Amino acid sequence: MPDRDYRPVVVPNGSKLPWKVVDNVKVFHLVAEEVEHEFAPGLKAFCWGYNGRVHGPTIEAVEGDRVRIYVTNRLPAATTVHWHGLLLPSGMDGVGGLSQKSIAPGETFRYEFTLRQASTNMYHSHHDEMTQIGLGMTGMFIIHPRRPVGPRVDRDFVILLHEWRIDVGTERPNPNEMTDFNVLTMNAKAFPGTEPLVVRQGERVRIRLGNLSPQNHHPIHLHGFHFHITETDGGRVPESAQHPEGTVLVPVGSTRVIEFVADVPGDWAMHCHMTHHMMNQMGHEFPNMIGVKPGGLDARVRTLLPGYMTMGQTGMAEMGEMGMPVPPNSIPMLGAQGKHDYITAGGMFTVLKVRARLESYADPGWYDNPPGTLAVAATSDELRRDGIDVNAPALVNPGAPA
Amino acid sequence: MRLSLLVGAALLAGGCASIQKERGHAEVAALVEERLGRKTRWNQGTPEDAEVARHLDALLKEDLTSDHSVEVALLNNPALQATYEDLGVSQADMVQAGLLSNPTLDGSIGFPISGRGVSEHEVSLVQDFVDLFTLPLRKRVAREQFMADTLRVAHEALATAAKVRKAFSEVQALQQLMELRRMALQAAVAAADLSARLRTAGNITELELASEQAAAEGARLELAESELALVEAREHLNRLMGLWGPRTQWTLSEKLPPLPDQEVSLAHLESLAIRQRLDIDAARKQAMLLWNTLELARSARFFGRVEVGVHEHRDADGPRLFGPTLSLELPIFDQRQALIARLEAQHRQGERRLMELSINTRSEVRAARARLLALRMVADRYRRVVLPLREKVVEQSQLQYNAMQIGLFQLLSAKREQVEAYQGYIEAVRDYWMARADLEQLVGGRLREGSEAPTPSPSQPSQHVPPGPPGPPAQPAQPGTPTGHGQDVTHGTESPHEHPHD
Ligand SMILES: [Cu+2]
Numbered sequence: 001m002p003d004r005d006y007r008p009v010v011v012p013n014g015s016k017l018p019w020k021v022v023d024n025v026k027v028f029h030l031v032a033e034e035v036e037h038e039f040a041p042g043l044k045a046f047c048w049g050y051n052g053r054v055h056g057p058t059i060e061a062v063e064g065d066r067v068r069i070y071v072t073n074r075l076p077a078a079t080t081v082h083w084h085g086l087l088l089p090s091g092m093d094g095v096g097g098l099s100q101k102s103i104a105p106g107e108t109f110r111y112e113f114t115l116r117q118a119s120t121n122m123y124h125s126h127h128d129e130m131t132q133i134g135l136g137m138t139g140m141f142i143i144h145p146r147r148p149v150g151p152r153v154d155r156d157f158v159i160l161l162h163e164w165r166i167d168v169g170t171e172r173p174n175p176n177e178m179t180d181f182n183v184l185t186m187n188a189k190a191f192p193g194t195e196p197l198v199v200r201q202g203e204r205v206r207i208r209l210g211n212l213s214p215q216n217h218h219p220i221h222l223h224g225f226h227f228h229i230t231e232t233d234g235g236r237v238p239e240s241a242q243h244p245e246g247t248v249l250v251p252v253g254s255t256r257v258i259e260f261v262a263d264v265p266g267d268w269a270m271h272c273h274m275t276h277h278m279m280n281q282m283g284h285e286f287p288n289m290i291g292v293k294p295g296g297l298d299a300r301v302r303t304l305l306p307g308y309m310t311m312g313q314t315g316m317a318e319m320g321e322m323g324m325p326v327p328p329n330s331i332p333m334l335g336a337q338g339k340h341d342y343i344t345a346g347g348m349f350t351v352l353k354v355r356a357r358l359e360s361y362a363d364p365g366w367y368d369n370p371p372g373t374l375a376v377a378a379t380s381d382e383l384r385r386d387g388i389d390v391n392a393p394a395l396v397n398p399g400a401p402a
Numbered sequence: 403m404r405l406s407l408l409v410g411a412a413l414l415a416g417g418c419a420s421i422q423k424e425r426g427h428a429e430v431a432a433l434v435e436e437r438l439g440r441k442t443r444w445n446q447g448t449p450e451d452a453e454v455a456r457h458l459d460a461l462l463k464e465d466l467t468s469d470h471s472v473e474v475a476l477l478n479n480p481a482l483q484a485t486y487e488d489l490g491v492s493q494a495d496m497v498q499a500g501l502l503s504n505p506t507l508d509g510s511i512g513f514p515i516s517g518r519g520v521s522e523h524e525v526s527l528v529q530d531f532v533d534l535f536t537l538p539l540r541k542r543v544a545r546e547q548f549m550a551d552t553l554r555v556a557h558e559a560l561a562t563a564a565k566v567r568k569a570f571s572e573v574q575a576l577q578q579l580m581e582l583r584r585m586a587l588q589a590a591v592a593a594a595d596l597s598a599r600l601r602t603a604g605n606i607t608e609l610e611l612a613s614e615q616a617a618a619e620g621a622r623l624e625l626a627e628s629e630l631a632l633v634e635a636r637e638h639l640n641r642l643m644g645l646w647g648p649r650t651q652w653t654l655s656e657k658l659p660p661l662p663d664q665e666v667s668l669a670h671l672e673s674l675a676i677r678q679r680l681d682i683d684a685a686r687k688q689a690m691l692l693w694n695t696l697e698l699a700r701s702a703r704f705f706g707r708v709e710v711g712v713h714e715h716r717d718a719d720g721p722r723l724f725g726p727t728l729s730l731e732l733p734i735f736d737q738r739q740a741l742i743a744r745l746e747a748q749h750r751q752g753e754r755r756l757m758e759l760s761i762n763t764r765s766e767v768r769a770a771r772a773r774l775l776a777l778r779m780v781a782d783r784y785r786r787v788v789l790p791l792r793e794k795v796v797e798q799s800q801l802q803y804n805a806m807q808i809g810l811f812q813l814l815s816a817k818r819e820q821v822e823a824y825q826g827y828i829e830a831v832r833d834y835w836m837a838r839a840d841l842e843q844l845v846g847g848r849l850r851e852g853s854e855a856p857t858p859s860p861s862q863p864s865q866h867v868p869p870g871p872p873g874p875p876a877q878p879a880q881p882g883t884p885t886g887h888g889q890d891v892t893h894g895t896e897s898p899h900e901h902p903h904d
Pocket of ligand 1 (some may be wrong): 274
């Protein structure tokens with residue numbers, strides 16, 4: 001039972017699959033269907049998911065449970081569900097054609113098995129995977145241990161990583177894309193659509209990361225803390241094998257679980273460290289404009305194309321703030337306004353908010369930095385005091401003793 | 403005196419036997435004005451010419467319109483002025499035909515050789531009498547010839563007007579096309595400029611820079627080509643308007659007009675052409691004239707030469723005699739069979755020429771209208787579909803550019819494609835107006851936009867037009883069957899050149 005046998009997980013931006021007990025069996029019902037999903041304010045698309053959600057709701061159960069999962073197919077195509085990482089009878093493994101007959105549109109299949117393991121797992125379509133995973137048919141499957149293992153955690157987050165190709169101005173992910181993904185998501189949300197992870201100072205935090213991206217591994221980097229990787233796909237990592245990390249690589253088709261104590265208050269970034277994965281729908285056909293001096297070009301082009309402005313000469317950081325008209329239903333520019341400035345990040349980016357005092361786990365807003373703990377512009381007095389001449393050539397010492 | 407009466411009557415019948423300079427051109431001017439709404443003038447070195455010159459200068463000082471350019475050409479086209487001189491020639495022929503042959507004065511004097519007696523003399527004044535009978539018919543023939551010539555000249559004026567309208571549309575279109583080419587050049591130069599800046603920043607290769615620069619030079623050459631085309635088109639219009647010197651400095655700012663809302667119905671166009679085309683009328687008059695000539699020959703078939711006159715005779719010793727003379731040719735051998743047969747053949751020939759012209763006209767009208775409709779479809783498609791789409795492409799490209807999905811190069815190439823679409827549109831509109839000038843020439847007058855154009859005779863709700871091409875030209879133009887005179891036509895054997903239900 002939740003809260004008795006285990007502390008339920010938190011799924012930022014997500015949902016959990018309801019269940020009922022019938023004759024000592026936990027009964028779930030998944031409905032595969034088309035879903036209109038908002039990736040971030042300003043970008044909606046038609047995806048495929050489960051129970052009106054992308055991704056499907058998180059299934060949460062306990063080691064030893066007998067589960068019966070009905071899967072109804074309301075898609076226009078056949079489908080199956082593969083219980084990724086679960087130990088179960090071959091006929092319940094959900095590989096279309098291999099393990100079972102695939103579920104035709106309109107049909108409902110029953111999966112039933114006993115959960116023999118405690119681990120972080122996933123589920124996804126295993127029929128025409130390229131299309132169906134590409135359109136979002138994935139979810140998390142959390143199995144808590146029957147008996148608690150390791151230190152008690154206060155906050156147990158579940159995040160499923162995914163990537164999509166949604167061309168600017170279109171309303172459906174393109175599952176045919178092989179390499180060039182432009183919407184990178186945590187629980188199917190791209191920053192600034194991601195909900196922050198809210199934690200009370202001193203709490204022990206677990207973050208369960210799954211990756212069902214079609215193509216890319218994601219090195220997820222957490223600011224402010226060192227963590228241990230406590231679980232991989234197979235379950236708990238022995239304490240002796242855990243080591244401190246700042247970045248955890250989550251390979252495609254894998255889960256990683258990290259734990260740490262959130263002992264320092266603040267607003268801390270957590271994001272994929274592939275820089276392209278921290279952007280939204282920026283294009284790659286755009287010429288490299290860095291260092292270009294537009295001179296009189298703008299005025300001349302404006303006689304042909306009113307409203308034209310040369311962009312990108314210093315990068316893309318300012319693009320998001322300019323508010324130039326872009327195609328409807330698109331989020332090509334980066335970021336969101338933060339407390340201090342514009343946050344030039346998008347995609348696989350979220351914020352861990354650690355606070356000393358919390359009324360609830362709702363978003364507490366931006367962190368108020370105590371005096372002296374915020375980087376600010378240096379005063380000339382400080383510069384003089386420390387002998388810094390901003391106009392002098394920048395100095396370096398030789399890399400090795402002379 | 404009997405004789406003086408006779409001669410006086412003959413002279414009277416010959417009447418109007420003097421040349422009137424303006425005669426003929428007035429008819430031409432009326433025909434042209436009725437069809438084009440523009441006056442034409444035959445410059446003959448009169449004081450009014452100066453006034454015309456002032457009028458021309460006034461027309462050319464303002465921005466030229468299509469109507470004004472037609473007016474200038476009608477007043478000033480040298481070829482047309484040369485054609486007007488044909489009217490003088492024709493009129494001279496007509497006057498000639500109205501003159502009686504001159505009377506013959508015969509005189510003889512006989513001197514006695516023997517030395518005896520007195521000299522004898524004889525004087526006679528003889529007038530070919532048959533002239534009096536044939537003169538009216540002859541005059542009619544000559545008048546018809548003159549009218550046919552008048553029609554032909556007016557037809558020339560209309561043809562010139564059509565050429566002017568086409569040349570005018572060409573100049574209009576080229577002016578607009580040149581503006582567009584300038585825009586295309588501007589886009590290409592902007593792309594080359596950006597390339598240079600990208601190259602300076604180290605972001606593109608020499609290859610990419612050179613390609614963009616080459617493209618800009620291509621656009622520059624295209625602009626130069628269209629500048630030349632505009633000069634040539636202006637000169638064509640100058641030739642048609644007969645202009646030289648400072649008068650060639652005219653300007654034209656009006657853009658090609660949009661297409662009229664509706665097209666005139668085909669049935670109406672065909673009958674309009676048959677009714678008002680001057681060359682058909684001329685051919686009709688020609689056929690009639692040949693018929694009258696034939697009648698003339700036939701009616702005079704049994705007339706030999708008839709000469710009446712007076713003579714005075716005095717013998718040496720006899721009394722002085724005075725009295726009428728009559729000399730009569732007896733048409734026993736030559737009854738003008740050969741002449742009549744020739745004229746009959748010529749008459750049939752005229753009828754067939756008329757039919758050929760009518761059938762061809764109908765066909766040409768149908769073809770020209772089909773062309774007009776096709777061009778209207780093209781221009782309309784451009785205006786209603788292609789141009790808005792191209793505009794949308796640019797607009798969306800700009801949004802995609804703002805979203806940094808595409809660069810300026812792609813944005814400019816969208817602009818270039820839009821400009822090209824406008825070029826296609828302008829060319830289609832120009833071709834439409836040129837085809838319309840052709841059609842107007844084919845129907846022999848201006849087309850009013852929209853519904854049925856007002857025409858000299860009221861149009862009937864159901865025009866009876868021979869369906870399709872008339873069969874082999876067998877039924878009309880039977881020898882001696884005076885068809886094509888606009889009278890006594892049985893509708894069963896209707897000819898293509900007849901006005902239905904006239
Ligand atoms: Cu990544």
